[in-house]
Amino acid sequence: MKIILKCPExxxxxxxxxxxxxxxxxxxxxxxxxxxxxxxxxxxxxxCFLIRLDGDGTASLPLKAETQIQMVRVMVRSxxxxxxxxxxxxxxxxxxxxxxxxxxxxxxxxxxVFYIESDAAEDSGLIRAVRYGExxxxxxxxxxxxxxxxxxxxxxxxxxxxIRNLAGKLGVSCRILDxxxxxxxxxxxxxxxxxxxxxxxxxxxxxxxxxxGQAFTALVGKGILFDSGGYHLKSMKSMEGMxxxxxxxxxxxxxxxxxxxxxxxxxxMAVLPLAENAIGPQACRMGDVITMxxxxxxxxxxxDAEGRLILADALAYAQQQGAGRIVDLATLxxxxxxxxxxxxxxxxxNDERMSSDFIDAAGEAGELVxxxxxxxxxxxxxxxxxxxxxxxxAPEKGAGAxxxxxxxxxxxxxxxxxxxxxxxxxxxxxxxxxxxAEGATGANIASIVTFLEKGN
Numbered sequence: 001m002k003i004i005l006k007c008p009e010x011x012x013x014x015x016x017x018x019x020x021x022x023x024x025x026x027x028x029x030x031x032x033x034x035x036x037x038x039x040x041x042x043x044x045x046x047x048c049f050l051i052r053l054d055g056d057g058t059a060s061l062p063l064k065a066e067t068q069i070q071m072v073r074v075m076v077r078s079x080x081x082x083x084x085x086x087x088x089x090x091x092x093x094x095x096x097x098x099x100x101x102x103x104x105x106x107x108x109x110x111x112x113v114f115y116i117e118s119d120a121a122e123d124s125g126l127i128r129a130v131r132y133g134e135x136x137x138x139x140x141x142x143x144x145x146x147x148x149x150x151x152x153x154x155x156x157x158x159x160x161x162x163i164r165n166l167a168g169k170l171g172v173s174c175r176i177l178d179x180x181x182x183x184x185x186x187x188x189x190x191x192x193x194x195x196x197x198x199x200x201x202x203x204x205x206x207x208x209x210x211x212x213g214q215a216f217t218a219l220v221g222k223g224i225l226f227d228s229g230g231y232h233l234k235s236m237k238s239m240e241g242m243x244x245x246x247x248x249x250x251x252x253x254x255x256x257x258x259x260x261x262x263x264x265x266x267x268x269m270a271v272l273p274l275a276e277n278a279i280g281p282q283a284c285r286m287g288d289v290i291t292m293x294x295x296x297x298x299x300x301x302x303x304d305a306e307g308r309l310i311l312a313d314a315l316a317y318a319q320q321q322g323a324g325r326i327v328d329l330a331t332l333x334x335x336x337x338x339x340x341x342x343x344x345x346x347x348x349x350n351d352e353r354m355s356s357d358f359i360d361a362a363g364e365a366g367e368l369v370x371x372x373x374x375x376x377x378x379x380x381x382x383x384x385x386x387x388x389x390x391x392x393x394a395p396e397k398g399a400g401a402x403x404x405x406x407x408x409x410x411x412x413x414x415x416x417x418x419x420x421x422x423x424x425x426x427x428x429x430x431x432x433x434x435x436x437a438e439g440a441t442g443a444n445i446a447s448i449v450t451f452l453e454k455g456n
Contacts, residue, residue, distance in 0.1 A: 001042075001083050001109035003076055005116045005130050007050070034071060035078045035366030039435040042082025045110025051075070052117045072116065072129040073136070074366050077446060080137025083109040085437040086148045096158050099149070100165035106145040107138075136258055136449065140442035143254040147247045147427075147440025151226040156194075156274040159223065159246070160202045163253065163272065170260045173207040187317070188290040189309035190273050192300065196230060196283025197276035203314065204272040205321060206253075208260050215324025216267040217452060220314045221252030222307045222330035223274040230277050230303030231285055245307070247427040247440055248330040249274065255448040264453055271318045273310040277303070289388045293317060294411060299385040302393035307332050308404050309392060312411045315418075325354070325417040327451070328408070329444055335400030336372070336422040342430065344368040345444055346422040348405040354417050361451035367444060369421070378406040 041049060090105035118126065146154065146162070160176050167174030179200040182191055187203065194201035207216070224245040228234060234242070249272045256270040284290070288300045290309075294316040298309070307330050318326055336346040345362075347369045349355035355371055362369045381394035381403055390410060394403045405420050412418045426443035429436050 002113045007115035031366035038075045038078035039082035042079035048113045069125045069129045073133040076133025077136045084141045100162040139254040143250040143442045144440040146250040151243045155199045156202045163204045175205040177203040187313045189313040192284045192290045193306040194275040196278040196280040202274040206270040208268045216269045218269045218318035218323035218326045219252045220271045220328035221249035223249030225276045227277045232304040255445045271314045273314040277306045297388040299388035299391045305393045315411045327419045329421045331424045332422045333401045337424040342425040346372045349419040351417040362447040365446035365450040367447045378402045
């Protein structure tokens, strides 16, 4: 796929081989609609397409320069999102020990050529918008490829290797805690979840410091490489797609890569807990009591409510490392999926301004989020255990997404701003669709990047 800004005369062929975007985008640009439109266009993958940004044609976009620049970025990113598919032939070439080095072979964007025509195309802002849109589109594709890999290709060791190699390319600090490190430091949540697996758990920390002494913004992503449900074993239907339970970690990692490559002036860290929820003689059981990194004791009522356990340890760890603000992303609860469907991410926050700013950023990025409630009445539902400070589940009480979010909030210190994204629905495209290929979608990467770029 090629994207050409400011096409010279005579470059774009005429006739039936050239498609012209004819939909007029209103001045009050709906970025979500725009993203969908260009995902569909990218999905065509073949031929030549002329997109006019201004001029006298029916496709002209009478928008302010700033809005047009943002629009171009969304357009270009969406073209890549629509065009992407996992290259099956690349799987045959893939070496598990070097997934990062071979990540380009897993992506297929087709052979389409998109010509973006504008009288202002030489403007550096538009050029930068195209460049950033391409970067975001490709990094989102990397996250999708990670999500689409089967669990026997991408385990905790392989994912940790990917992270380590990426950190080297980005020139950022990287620390990866293995089983012994986690045991010595008291990461009871992630260790309990991983007890049934033959693969060792990992906790990855990436740090990019720009302003010494300034607090860090932490991006935390759930990395369950496969979720069997543990002793609360999932049915075959429910277990389908559980290789995607690490999409939170993959998407957060690639959001971090975009922000570093765009040289965003903010102290950033990425915290990625990596584990596998397997069943076996050593797996944790219903009724077990574990001690989390921050000293909180938790009774495990449901072994399939494992994501909140590894995230709680990761949140505590991020704060230990200097995080003053946290955004976490997880495929956490089907309650959220049932409430909001496949397209909308559930959002929770302990800070009104952070919540409002993120909603605005998601709108600019062309993604859908909906704020859901927190509250003491939800937290109280987790306080029923006679053996621990908290239970990890509130049986038969409903409001599963809010209850899970309140569990996580219990591990946030006073004064730390926190925003939680529950993205089971949007993280995976289920079945064939005209917008995107089936599988991982890279959901919420663009929203997180836009939010942090704006200096929120």
